[in-house]
Amino acid sequence: MSKPLLIVVVEPDPDRAQPIAEGLRDTGQHDVRIIAEQSGLARKVAELRPDVVLIDIANPSRDVLEELALASGPSERPVAMFVDRSDEQLTRAAIEAGISAYVVDGLRAERIKPILDAAIARFHIFQQMRAELAATRAALEERKIIDRAKALLMKARGLDEEAAYGLLRKAAMDQGKRMADIAQQLVMAAGLLGR
């Protein structure tokens, strides 16, 4: 049994960090720490001396870690570059999932793979969840705004609900726009006119 690894997850969003950390713990007796605060990141990571650092590929703080990876001398047990030597496919899968990994030089590939696989899976699930949530929220917002526009039309022109809806739909088709956009314009104009 090889010794447990110290894995640091740099992630400001706790809703995202937690499941990733849990997923990683499931892969072995690893010590998983989360760093949420971006300030002083270089110092914190240098102090912890982790074996693996996982961070969102788009996180601006990555550039800080890059410096750390380069600056550390051989005696400082470098958190070296990126998971690049072991497995090209794995690297690509990680980048596509939006993860970058910094791995201590000399850590064996068979120890890195399960960790990355788990992280990739969690990143994917989270991204999908977030996309679905955003879509649901947007749809809800659109329905609300269409309802308000419909109410405005019903009141201003004395229409029933179906006719108001039809009028909105026709305007959208005539102008080649989405109904929600037309509704938004109508609501905004009504607001400006004080209605």
Place this chain on the structure above:
Amino acid sequence: MTTLRLGYVPLIDAAPLIVAQELGFAAEEGLRLDLVRLGAWAQARDMLGAGMIEAAHMLVPMPVGQALGLGPSLPPMDLVMFLSHGGQVVAVNRDLEQRLRDRGHDFAFNDARAAGAALRQAVTGRLRIGVPFHFSTQSELVRHWLASCGLAASMLDLVTVPPPMMADALARGEVEAICVGEPWASVSVDRGLAALLLPGTAIWASPPEKGLVLLRDFADAREQEAGALMRAVWRAGRWLDEEGHHGTAAEIISRPAYLDLPPELVERGLTGRMTVSARGEIRETPGFVSFNEGAASFPWKSLAALFAQRLALAHGLDPQDAGVRAMGHFRTDLYRRHLRPAGAPLPGASQRIEGALSADRTVAAERGSMILRADGFFDGMTFDPAAVG
């Protein structure tokens, strides 16, 4: 219409890519550019390496670092043209500003020697300066400038701070000064956190800042698209250099999809009309950033060698070997082949002595003559790629 995915980091010098798409230069070449906003320079490199974007807006020294094996092992990347020169600003926090004013410094924003001398007197102890990336023109500008002004390297801490976080790093006292591309220095001034001390061009008249970087495989295997992209970006750069276009350009690149900042803030860097302090002092810096004029986009191999030498010395590599390796990644051959049809002026040679032009100079070109932009260092340093080793 072919779609190409381009990665950029939100800075004013991403303008050639944004303008190429928004004003139809790309469409004229049969391209649609899918512009992907990135959060980190390392992200640009990795996404390019993984083939998730076809081209990236990158700090000029980054492909040099990759060429020298100082980054992760990714497929070879080539810089095919420069996107911009200048655009960098050195700024100091309010405390340092006050200490400089107490010593009579006038924040004229044009004299690197005076600013350096004043800074040396005002600094007590080590000076922590934020730079955007380990391999950046900013790092080299700051190191060269302060060394030449007598501030020993041992007195300096260059700290990587992502550009959008520069203002926060100043606010938290993590750094006392920054060197960063616009608009991020101006953001710090507007937040009452900093005063602008020098433009990059006061240190080095024409500091190459960003490049268009492609995977070598892409540049070679999809030559037509690479050429089309280069021409579209080159024409966008020419459009951007026109004085009358700065306002429009600022409006376009400020949009929420791109920089998502107030246009008047973004416009400062494009026009070179900078608000340098919380007192509202304004300084005019002609040529603060340039995209195309004076053969600005030509990827001189001697500049690859210059950055390579500096990185080699910092990382214990052989400078001569580093120079040779880096030069192979600055693709003057592709520049000539693809931009000749667009009418770009092409110099007779692909390397030169850097820092030798104290003023703009007319030189012989492949056809007729062309103007090369002044590129002198404030201290008269020159770099001869043939003399390395």
